[in-house]
Amino acid sequence: MGSETPRRQARGQQRIQQILHAAAAIFAERGYDAATTNAIAAQAGISPGSLYQFFGNKDEIARALATHYAEQLRGLAAETFAPSPAATADLDELVDGLLTQLIAFNIEHPGFKALFARTDMPAGLRAAVQPVHASIHERVAALVAGLLADRPPEDTGRIATVTIQLVRAMMPLICEATNGTREALGRELHQVVVSYLRAQGA
Amino acid sequence: MGSETPRRQARGQQRIQQILHAAAAIFAERGYDAATTNAIAAQAGISPGSLYQFFGNKDEIARALATHYAEQLRGLAAETFAPSPAATADLDELVDGLLTQLIAFNIEHPGFKALFARTDMPAGLRAAVQPVHASIHERVAALVAGLLADRPPEDTGRIATVTIQLVRAMMPLICEATNGTREALGRELHQVVVSYLRAQGA
DNA sequence: TCAAAATACGAGTAGATGCTCGCATTGTCT
DNA sequence: AGACAATGCGAGCATCTACTCGTATTTTGA
Secondary structure, eight states: OOOOOOOOOHHHHHHHHHHHHHHHHHHHHHOTTTOOHHHHHHHHTSOHHHHHHHOSSHHHHHHHHHHHHHHHHHHHHHHHHOOOHHHHHOHHHHHHHHHHHHHHHHHHOHHHHHHHSOSSOOHHHHHHHHHHHHHHHHHHHHHHHHHOTTSOHHHHHHHHHHHHHHHHHHHHHHHHOOHHHHHHHHHHHHHHHHHHHHHTTO | OOOOOOOOOHHHHHHHHHHHHHHHHHHHHHOTTTOOHHHHHHHHTSOHHHHHHHOSSHHHHHHHHHHHHHHHHHHHHHHHTOOOHHHHHOHHHHHHHHHHHHHHHHHHOHHHHHHHSOSSOOHHHHHHHHHHHHHHHHHHHHHHHHHOTTSOHHHHHHHHHHHHHHHHHHHHHHHHOOHHHHHHHHHHHHHHHHHHHHHTTO
16 A cells, blocks of 8 residues: 655654755745755755655655644643643733744744745645644634633634734744834734733633 | 837727736636646636737736736725724724725635735735735825824834734635634624724724 | 738747656665 | 665656747728
8 A cells, every 4th residue: 555664764864854954944935835846955965866765745845844843832832831820810921921932933943934824825735734733723722712711612713713813924024024123013913912812801 | 128018909908807807716716826827818718829918927917917906996995995084983983894895805806815815925926916015005004093193103004014914814714714704703803903903092 | 902010829849846767875684 | 794775866757837939810090
């Protein structure tokens, strides 16, 4: 049936990391569509043939990179997403902590936006990042449900969707900005999210 | 210097409209990148050669379509953007009127999103829609300046940018939704914008 | 009426790109 | 050591797509 993935040697594991790192750089620089597999291979310092030793096609690279980001985000999230009563009590601080971490993450990993921040995605990319999207939504929905205990899951789910969308929309603007503009836009986003959630009853 | 555009006959004017209409359909269906000029020509019922009789390249089609949309939007805007004191007095009604019109426009013209709602654009598309973007921003900034008379232009400009981004981000979600979900998301967007502007002092 | 311009065609071209294939090299395991 | 697997290469294939070009038809304008 399916082609089996070979037993990876240490060298192979390193190559995979190199490729993902290179892919992140190319995706960030050109966007997913315009990124060519040959360019990714060149950036990684290997031949196209070697690249396809480890990834069957372009979408698979995107999927692996998305999963990679998801794991890093999970680690970051564990600190901040924990719905400790003390934190959720102060909405301002909760949102501030989350956004600060998310903005730092997005600046540190410019490839993340290229995969996740697009409003319209080609089918392959959409499928690649869908699981990660779902996991993010689940996490945010849980947080919103904690903030708005009296609302049905249908409402909190929709509010989570909207909130994620707001953050996604602002992230490219924030990352591209420099100097004080970035901080100013970060404050705007904070105000957007907080005032929206407060209007919902948080 | 530049190649002169031929004097258009009535037939040619019609063809141009046909092509723009076809391009809107193809852009809406596949997105800008995946839309091929041959597909646009086929949708318009003409040959590729005929298409290039009227447009020098793909970006030119996008630019013409963007301009076309901008004009329609200007007409729509004249009714709603007029900063009559009565309208601006009630923020809720002002935002409601604007969003209702914008949502209807986006649903009626699915090609609009494909050109304007993307967070990352290929260089050619970005250049094609930049003037239209600028004109929209100018208009919204004027409105925001009216609402927040005591803030410097630097602030109101940034607030306009953020507001536009929020609306852009939600529009695809709203358009793809059906039944009650669309109306629910529309109300969420309304609340997002209103509570954000109120938090700014409107 | 008639020449010039505009419109129309569609097979074809040049370039780009995802991906392959045959073969060489390096590592692993016994 | 020796066999087998993993890694590595890079020219090149198959395909796609923006765009062209030679030619035929229709419209314009005097």
